[in-house]
Amino acid sequence: MAGNSGGRDEGRLRRRSLLEGVGALGVTGLAGCIRSNDIEADGPAEELIQEGFEATEIEPPFETTIAITEGTERSRFAELLEVALEDTGFFDVSVSEYKWTTYLDRLNTAAANDANALFIVSWTGGWDPDDYVNVLFHSENHTPDGLNINHYTSDTVDDYIDNGLEETDPDERVDIYRQLQEHLVADSPVSFVRVSEASHVWNADAVSGWRAYPLESGTYNAVYAPWAGVYTDLDGDEFVGDLGSDISATDPVSMNDTASSQATQLVYEGLTGVDFDGSVRPVLAEEWEQLDATTYRFTLRDGVQFHNGEELTADHVKKSFERYEGTPRESDVYDWYETIDIVDDRTMDVHCWREYGPFEKRLFDLPIVPMAAIDGDRDLESEPIGTGPYRFADYQPGDHWRLERFDDYWFGGSEGVPATPPAETVRLEIITEAASRQGALEVGDIDFSSGVPSASLSDLAADDAYGVDRRIGGGFDMVIYPLYHGPFTNELVRRGCNMLIPRRTILEDVYHGLGRPAYVPISPLLEDYTDEAFEERIAEEYVQPT
Amino acid sequence: MSLGRYVLTRVLVTVPVLLGVTALTFSFLHVLPGDPIDVIVGFRTVSPATEASIRAEYHLDEPLWKQYLLWLRDAIALEFGRSPISGRSVTATIGRRLPATLALGGAAWLLALAIGVPAGIVAAVERGEPADELTRLGALAGIATPNFWLGLILLLVFSVRLGWFRVIPPDAPLASLAMAKFMILPTITLGTASAALVTRLLRSSMRRELDAPYVRTARAKGLRERTVILKHVLRNSLLPVVTVAGLQLAFLVDGAVVVEQIFSWPGMGRLLVRSILQRDYPVIQAAVLVIGVSIVLANLLVDIVYALLDPRIRY
Numbered sequence: 013m014a015g016n017s018g019g020r021d022e023g024r025l026r027r028r029s030l031l032e033g034v035g036a037l038g039v040t041g042l043a044g045c046i047r048s049n050d051i052e053a054d055g056p057a058e059e060l061i062q063e064g065f066e067a068t069e070i071e072p073p074f075e076t077t078i079a080i081t082e083g084t085e086r087s088r089f090a091e092l093l094e095v096a097l098e099d100t101g102f103f104d105v106s107v108s109e110y111k112w113t114t115y116l117d118r119l120n121t122a123a124a125n126d127a128n129a130l131f132i133v134s135w136t137g138g139w140d141p142d143d144y145v146n147v148l149f150h151s152e153n154h155t156p157d158g159l160n161i162n163h164y165t166s167d168t169v170d171d172y173i174d175n176g177l178e179e180t181d182p183d184e185r186v187d188i189y190r191q192l193q194e195h196l197v198a199d200s201p202v203s204f205v206r207v208s209e210a211s212h213v214w215n216a217d218a219v220s221g222w223r224a225y226p227l228e229s230g231t232y233n234a235v236y237a238p239w240a241g242v243y244t245d246l247d248g249d250e251f252v253g254d255l256g257s258d259i260s261a262t263d264p265v266s267m268n269d270t271a272s273s274q275a276t277q278l279v280y281e282g283l284t285g286v287d288f289d290g291s292v293r294p295v296l297a298e299e300w301e302q303l304d305a306t307t308y309r310f311t312l313r314d315g316v317q318f319h320n321g322e323e324l325t326a327d328h329v330k331k332s333f334e335r336y337e338g339t340p341r342e343s344d345v346y347d348w349y350e351t352i353d354i355v356d357d358r359t360m361d362v363h364c365w366r367e368y369g370p371f372e373k374r375l376f377d378l379p380i381v382p383m384a385a386i387d388g389d390r391d392l393e394s395e396p397i398g399t400g401p402y403r404f405a406d407y408q409p410g411d412h413w414r415l416e417r418f419d420d421y422w423f424g425g426s427e428g429v430p431a432t433p434p435a436e437t438v439r440l441e442i443i444t445e446a447a448s449r450q451g452a453l454e455v456g457d458i459d460f461s462s463g464v465p466s467a468s469l470s471d472l473a474a475d476d477a478y479g480v481d482r483r484i485g486g487g488f489d490m491v492i493y494p495l496y497h498g499p500f501t502n503e504l505v506r507r508g509c510n511m512l513i514p515r516r517t518i519l520e521d522v523y524h525g526l527g528r529p530a531y532v533p534i535s536p537l538l539e540d541y542t543d544e545a546f547e548e549r550i551a552e553e554y555v556q557p558t
Numbered sequence: 559m560s561l562g563r564y565v566l567t568r569v570l571v572t573v574p575v576l577l578g579v580t581a582l583t584f585s586f587l588h589v590l591p592g593d594p595i596d597v598i599v600g601f602r603t604v605s606p607a608t609e610a611s612i613r614a615e616y617h618l619d620e621p622l623w624k625q626y627l628l629w630l631r632d633a634i635a636l637e638f639g640r641s642p643i644s645g646r647s648v649t650a651t652i653g654r655r656l657p658a659t660l661a662l663g664g665a666a667w668l669l670a671l672a673i674g675v676p677a678g679i680v681a682a683v684e685r686g687e688p689a690d691e692l693t694r695l696g697a698l699a700g701i702a703t704p705n706f707w708l709g710l711i712l713l714l715v716f717s718v719r720l721g722w723f724r725v726i727p728p729d730a731p732l733a734s735l736a737m738a739k740f741m742i743l744p745t746i747t748l749g750t751a752s753a754a755l756v757t758r759l760l761r762s763s764m765r766r767e768l769d770a771p772y773v774r775t776a777r778a779k780g781l782r783e784r785t786v787i788l789k790h791v792l793r794n795s796l797l798p799v800v801t802v803a804g805l806q807l808a809f810l811v812d813g814a815v816v817v818e819q820i821f822s823w824p825g826m827g828r829l830l831v832r833s834i835l836q837r838d839y840p841v842i843q844a845a846v847l848v849i850g851v852s853i854v855l856a857n858l859l860v861d862i863v864y865a866l867l868d869p870r871i872r873y
Contacts, residue, residue: 116596268599338607
């Protein structure tokens with residue numbers, strides 16, 4: 013699973029899951045005459061598990077499996093989890109490995125098939141708290157429509173998610189999402205194990221002052237993002253970076269993988285941008301104000317040109333948004349968009365059909381494209397055209413992607429950022445093998461890599477020839493419990509398991525210390541929602557009682 | 559039947575074979591778990607109307623047999639449509655990857671023969687001598703070494719440590735000196751196992767021939783050993799080698815995924831794996847067709863070489 017979550021749209025129909033209603037609430041049963049008393053519970057986690065086994069009248073050891081995709085990281089992760097669970101005496105655990113596509117199918121059908129398996133999955137959220145909860149926990153997002161894999165169903169959680177999404181007051185939102193997080197940890201439909209970390213490495217003689225953008229899709233913002241007050245100094249006219257996989261699609265309406273977003277980051281621009289610290293900044297919009305709960309008035313920047321010579325107008329914005337209708341990414345826009353009233357060439361009122369919390373941040377991911385593309389004269393799949401500091405030059409699938417400086421870019425220079433980007437061309441080499449990415453960086457075939465194996469990071473950081481920058485990102489590794497099956501129907505069992513997960517060991521052993529242990533659903537990247545004090549309190553109360 | 563007619567018949571027989579291969583791939587693909595729509599929409603929620611229109615656009619709403627026929631109709635005109643995942647032309651996608659694959663596969667195949675044939679001859683002639691033992695060890699190592707390991711080691715030693723080669727392909731046309739230099743390591747990686755196979759195969763088949771009465775006769779009538787070996791024994795020993803070399807040719811063209819990964823080579827293997835993961839049906843279908851054609855062609859070539867090598871073989 014990759015990419016940002018799209019939202020949910022209440023107005024549209026969806027296949028109802030068969031299992032709706034079977035969910036988080038534990039079944040209370042008769043305790044006392046069950047064999048789980050024979051096992052001596054050791055510590056608070058095992059006490060909870062024992063209580064849960066008694067309540068569900070299930071005799072330990074309960075046989076189950078941990079389902080993973082192939083790969084050494086995942087199998088080591090699963091082994092550590094297996095040992096932790098088996099040590100309790102309550103579980104008899106095996107590990108099953110699947111090919112990625114088979115695994116996807118297993119995930120999609122797990123709840124419908126009553127699959128007796130714990131799944132280890134990754135998920136990447138973005139800058140808004142909704143990204144981390146909606147698609148995973150809302151009851152309308154049960155698989156196969158959404159990614160609520162264990163068909164978690166809780167009216168309380170649904171309400172929190174809906175209210176958070178439709179709340180535009182920042183303080184209110186923080187309150188809502190903190191309560192939601194606590195509720196989810198208490199109920200533990202999944203365990204959050206680790207938050208990922210962006211790790212960027214560069215050759216110090218070619219690049220200086222690189223800043224790691226926390227979200228993978230925005231990696232190349234660091235090259236030149238005057239709207240965020242950031243640029244990178246280079247020795248030479250060409251900057252050579254890397255991409256971990258081929259670019260799938262370059263038209264914003266069908267783009268949904270990391271490499272495609274990375275490759276087009278310097279080409280396309282939206283009304284707003286989210287800078288390296290998570291603040292919303294004006295990009296193509298010069299300024300905006302909220303007129304009422306659902307209306308925003310935007311003033312566009314003056315003199316913005318597209319790479320094909322068109323000049324940006326309010327009409328471009330309206331049509332760029334409406335272009336999403338009927339496309340794979342329509343929910344990105346139609347989750348909130350009602351219409352745009354054009355006031356004049358540079359002014360417009362954006363009307364949302366509901367109050368929408370993530371509004372300003374969502375605009376970052378909605379590039380404004382030229383009329384030539386809207387009318388179908390130009391195909392953005394073969395030639396992406398935007399307003400960004402770089403224009404598309406050429407793409408050799410499986411080999412490289414090249415951009416060249418756009419001379420008519422709108423930015424006029426400021427104290428911190430020069431008016432023209434230092435690099436004349438930006439070249440991204442497609443290198444799928446992590447060891448080869450490191451090799452290419454070491455011999456200087458590339459200046460920068462965002463995918464060096466985590467095991468090598470500390471060595472590179474200690475070497476003066478390289479620069480390393482690390483930032484906590486939006487990616488999570490988590491364990492999904494089969495809420496619909498056996499003892500896992502009981503939240504005490506799940507909470508006990510959640511306590512047992514050896515987070516530190518997994519972080520060190522599996523990921524070589526890259527990232528940090530996770531206890532709550534929303535990444536600490538979103539400081540307002542998950543600050544240290546909050547995470548510590550939750551961890552102490554539910555995960556690591558002292 | 560003359561060779562010409564034989565070739566013609568074989569080419570005609572190819573048609574049902576390719577039909578069968580593509581039909582099988584098509585049905586297997588749809589038995590596999592996973593729906594391309596999920597990938598197209600990036601696991602987002604879309605309205606039923608949108609989902610239906612995307613399905614209709616790529617004929618995913620038609621019954622399976624009809625999808626296949628629609629595909630077939632276009633394929634006959636060499637029109638493979640657009641990938642629903644990337645929106646790009648499938649023909650162009652394959653057209654870019656195929657030359658890279660052919661170049662690397664061809665180079666590895668030539669290397670396999672250039673090493674395997676002489677080594678096999680030496681091993682057979684020098685049976686039991688140090689040269690034989692040496693090639694035996696070499697061949698064993700060559701077959702036993704997994705190519706991902708060999709590739710990574712070569713890359714680490716010769717590119718990263720010694721700096722003799724680039725780690726990733728240079729920005730140069732396929733037919734250029736820079737590219738030829740870069741291809742040395744991937745060619746060795748890909749060709750080693752085949753070279754080892756050819757060596758062992760040729761050795762054993764030559765050993766059999768060397769004990770044949772006609773060899774004694776040839777020697778008895780005073781032919782130079784060199785003539786006996788190269789003109790008589792080698793020629794008669796080549797048939798099994800040709801069979802395997804033909805299959806290896808097809809294999810090298812299609813089976814280079816690992817090597818392509820390590821050396822960032824933009825070939826068919828990576829394209830195919832990626833397309834399967836993404837359920838990119840049109841690309842998979844076209845790639846399978848190309849691979850099917852390459853295997854059929856390799857076999858045809860083998861049959862023709864048979865006839866040239868052994869005048870007794872007539873079709």
